[in-house]
Amino acid sequence: MDSLNDTTWVTTRADLVSCIRQLGQEAQAPSRGWENRSLDRYLEALSAWTNDMDSYFINRGEPVPESPDWGLIAVMLRAACFYE
Template identity: 45%
Template sequence: MELYKSIDSITSREDLARFISLLRIDLQNNKAQWENHTLERYLEAIEAWVIDMNGYYQNREEPMPEQPSWKTVADVLYASSMYE
């Protein structure tokens, strides 16, 4: 997935909506590459990733956001496509 490259440029609701569209298209075109390709598994991964998200930001040597941004939502949605 090359989608992760577009996450850093997400700063608005419109940017996030475009990213979600790209995410949906990627799922349609590359379902086999997604770890969580059913709604149930995807929602379960979102829940788990949000619980564990501090580790993601620590690994990137970034502070965990105190207040989620549009980019944070994109991080959650993207990471949950492959989070186990």
């Protein structure tokens, strides 16, 4: 994996575990412009992005998922780092 912004590789539970671990490592020294560095801000952003995620998929020309999969959870967790 070249970038944590690329979550397309997350297709299994084991992949998601790896992604979460990598996010945790990055969170120790967030140098990639993280907006939400505290847990409360991160969780608020996660909630907001999850609520607004239809727009993300519509803007990308992709179908809005009806139910989550491992990849969508990874996208949600990554988006919460930056979502305002």
